[in-house]
Amino acid sequence: MWLNNVRITVSGGKLTTFRLIALDVLRMCQQLIDFELDMADDTVFRTATPNDATFERLPSWLQHRLKGFYGKRLDALLVIAKPDEIDYVGETNTLWAELRYACRFEQVIHLDDLLLRRTRLGLLLTEGGLGEAFAPRIKAICQSELGWDEDKWQTEAERYRAIWHRFYFLPAK
Numbered sequence: 001m002w003l004n005n006v007r008i009t010v011s012g013g014k015l016t017t018f019r020l021i022a023l024d025v026l027r028m029c030q031q032l033i034d035f036e037l038d039m040a041d042d043t044v045f046r047t048a049t050p051n052d053a054t055f056e057r058l059p060s061w062l063q064h065r066l067k068g069f070y071g072k073r074l075d076a077l078l079v080i081a082k083p084d085e086i087d088y089v090g091e092t093n094t095l096w097a098e099l100r101y102a103c104r105f106e107q108v109i110h111l112d113d114l115l116l117r118r119t120r121l122g123l124l125l126t127e128g129g130l131g132e133a134f135a136p137r138i139k140a141i142c143q144s145e146l147g148w149d150e151d152k153w154q155t156e157a158e159r160y161r162a163i164w165h166r167f168y169f170l171p172a173k
Contacts, residue, residue, distance in 0.1 A: 052078035054086055065093070070101075077101045089134065092124050096137065103145035111142065111160040116168070128164035130157060 008029065010022045049055060055063060055078060070077055081097030089096055102108055102118035115122035115129050115138070122128040129138060135157070142148050148156065 050075045050078055054078050054081065058086070062093075073105070076105065080104060089119075089121055089129075090125055092121060094119055094121055094124075096141070099138065099141050100145055103141060108146065111138075111156040112163050114138075114142070115160065116164075122160075122164060122168065128160065128168065130161060130164075 008025060010025050052075060055066075055074070058066070066074055066077070077097055080100055081095070082100075085096035085100060087096055088094065089099070098119055099114065099121075102114055106118050108114045108118060112122070121134075125131070125134055129135070139153050139157075142156070143153060
């Protein structure tokens with residue numbers, strides 16, 4: 001963006017923070033030049049409590065984490081969550097509902113998108129999350145939300161395991 005012959009560039013940070021930084025820059029520019037900026041719907045963080053009663057039953061530290069991470073989209077996560085998905089995935093701080101949310105709203109194309117980039121569970125769980133303890137539930141969520149049939153699941157699981165073993169697993173001695 002050009003401002004009185006000065007170029008302003010916003011770069012760096014993760015994509016999730018890039019938007020916040022850009023909005024801050026626009027607010028500052030608005031003070032220097034006269035233009036209208038409607039940011040009524042651009043609030044990312046909010047202090048209002050979600051409408052879903054499930055939220056009140058969560059521990060306060062988890063409420064805080066979810067509000068900070070999902071902001072105004074927290075209601076969407078709570079609405080799509082099945083009753084047994086407001087539970088942790090193994091010993092992590094990630095809820096099963098967060099996998100469903102990622103599949104539905106965060107453009108998951110491959111299993112590695114879900115487990116390594118959207119939720120990071122592939123870095124925290126044994127066997128990258130595809131061991132006996134977690135694979136059936138992950139499969140059920142992917143099939144339900146992404147429309148994967150058995151063949152697609154098997155293809156994605158094989159692809160994911162190859163990526164995980166090559167880039168995220170301890171090397172063989």
